[in-house]
Amino acid sequence: MPKAESPRDQAFMVSVRDIARKPGAHKPHARTLPAPAVLGTEVIGVPEGSDLVLNLSLESVSEGIWVSGTVTAEAVGECARCLDEVTEQVVAPVQGLFVYPDARAGDSGDEADVYDFDGENLDLEEAIRDALVTALPFVPLCDPDCPGLCDQCGARLADDPKHHHDVVDPRWAALDALIDKEALTDKKEN
Template sequence: MRQYTRSIPAPPEPERFGAETIVVPPGRPIELDVRLEAVTEGVYVSGTARTELVGECARCLDEITEDVEVRIGELFAYPDSVTDETTDSDELPRVVDDRVDLEQTVRDALVVDLPMAPLCRDDCPGLCPECGERRADLPADHGHETLDPRWAALRERSSLNDAVAD
């Protein structure tokens, strides 16, 4: 059994860690604290990965940052082991040249833990659908006059009568 603590940079843009709304920016450090244990069929890797996510609030579109820590637990099969012979190559990672590649394991753990709709705060009121301004910045009595389109012709006629009277 061996314990490792490492800081690795997040991969570049085409291989980024994340979703459309929130990601680990390319090059951002990912802190790994892992334990590698030799077991009968391979190497079992367990521990945590910590990093900072950057994205935008799903309601108000403000930029947000969020620290995340995810648990890792993965068996890497030894070459020519029973596990290696009975599983497909995409089912379980493999030990290659006495090394384990944690990139896909860390990516999978982070992506599963990402929020589907990240929020700047739980009670974010979002944007006003009429003017697009942030509701948090608007006064409490903010509103827009909505007129039923069926009455628009009468409103125009009323406006014309007012103009003629002037």
């Protein structure tokens, strides 16, 4: 078993010696832990060290320990349309089965939400990571109706709903004309 590298890694460890091998026995597991590094996707994630609020129940079942409940955290990302900072409260459902070393079925290795443990201590980090990453939005938005940025000057349209450009930049107009001409020439050649 790999040794924990820092006290923070151990924060996710829970001893279940008191309920292991006693099907039906259970206990609550509620605490607030600092988020580990790199918890999220490229567009949104939970900042390292911010609060992860665990509200879990650990239940002894015949194959191991069934963990269920929620983890609540604040995710910070970037609006996919206007690039403003987005802060979102995430309440992720956690469900996972920690299987005793001697109860592992040959084909359970790839199963989602099934984790190995040594029979005495659960390491909840992977289960919590899986739950949170699944619950994060794929496309974070500052507002569902965010109008995004002006495609000509990059202005944030939500700040200036009447924003528009009457005059097309002459350099772009010249380029457009050139492209049109080329398109026409191509057509003639074909």
